[in-house]
Amino acid sequence: MRGAISPVDGRYGPLVSELQSYFSEEALIRYRLRVESEYLKLVAERFAPRLLERLSARLDEIVSRFNESGVEAVKAIEAETRHDVEAVVRFLRKRLDEEGLGEVGHLVHIGLTSEDVNNLAHSLALRDAISTVITPALEKLLQDLVETAYRERFTVIVARTHGRPAVPTTLGKELAVHAYRLLTCLRHIGEVRLPGKVSGAVGTYAGLMEVFGSDALDVSRRLVESLGLVHWLATKQVIPHDDVSRLLYELSVASMVLVDLCRDLWLLTMLGLVYPRPRGVGSTTMPQKSNPVELENAEGNLEIASNMLSFLASRLLVSRLQRDLSDSTIKRNYGVALAHLLIGVKNLSTYLERMEVDRGEARRDLERHPEVLAEAVQIRSRLRGVDLLDELRALGAGGADYLNRVREVLATRGLQASEILPKSADEYIGSAPLIAELVYNLVMKNKIVG
Incomplete structure (x- = not known):
């Protein structure tokens, strides 16, 4: 829409056109017309029971066939009344009169406020x-996300806290965190x-x-x-x-x-x-x-x-x-x-x-940051009665010879590097792949998508 002021109706209009059926001016008038019609059926049960069947059928037709010309008619009435609901009331009375049901026109909106x-x-x-x-749009996104998480559940990457390398994780597990949050949001939305x-x-x-x-x-x-x-x-x-x-x-x-x-x-x-x-x-x-x-x-x-x-x-x-x-x-x-x-x-x-995953760069990133294994080293050492936290802190963060320096620290404390130092980051990802798999199964089991 070239003349649109809002980007929602202009630049992004094609992305959100489905919402016009619910939030356009035409849609609001149609919903009001539906409410007035359903209420009039209840009124007719009491005051015009002999007309109820015919009236109900005509009211359903008026609502279902309401279109742009109907909107123009309502807006023309509103220009006179300066009241949007009153315009719908008068429009409905006029339509009933045209359908030969004018005798119930006085019952439209009776007892109601706008x-x-x-x-x-x-x-x-x-x-x-x-x-x-x-x-449905959120569910599609959830499906895309959880399928990517499942596919990348074994793709090991460096996790970062405060923007700095921390410990290994997997890309799939990190995406599964977001998928689980979205799954929870969808449940809450559906409960209202x-x-x-x-x-x-x-x-x-x-x-x-x-x-x-x-x-x-x-x-x-x-x-x-x-x-x-x-x-x-x-x-x-x-x-x-x-x-x-x-x-x-x-x-x-x-x-x-x-x-x-x-x-x-x-x-x-x-x-x-x-x-x-x-x-x-x-x-x-x-x-x-x-x-x-x-x-x-x-x-x-x-x-x-x-x-x-x-x-x-x-x-x-x-x-x-x-x-x-x-x-x-x-x-x-x-x-x-x-x-x-x-x-x-x-x-x-x-x-x-x-999105594509660069697994080669993920591996190189792990190689650049061998310090991500430090947590594993200090925990395994402490389980053997040796606290290496201060020595490991003194080594700083990374460097080409970081693992060799770790091995030296272990040796000085009488510990075997082969028992303490993970052979690779893949050895220290905990339940990351399982978490991604469990979230995937949870989404599919509950049929939140598809």
């Missing part, structure tokens, strides 16, 4: 977008159930009781649960945002978990242990460049997503007395935040698909 419609529409949009777009309320202008159900009498609470529950949401009993005019905030916080955490993965992969790329297969132009002036651009793009978008999601989650927990409209404009950014998340996830998946 927030009864809006909260349900937003919860439905979030639920559908998460289950249909966001979760979004809420809904139909309780009137100040949460007393007074308007609903005028329509349904003592059945008002039951009708409210029936409507909310029929939409697949959790009924929230006690509310102001606005529904408490608690459960939606839990979902947004979980998505924010997932975003930063993936930022951590981006940074680790970026650093491994910088160290030369992994690299992206060349694609396109890497630099306007340096012909040799093949840059991790997908990682860097993913990191930026995921940070934006995390900050937006955490802001939405915390800000929407509060409202002035019964309500004010500041939350309305904020909620319209649900889709923007999720779009940045989706862009990051897709770019991260693309990098994993392009």
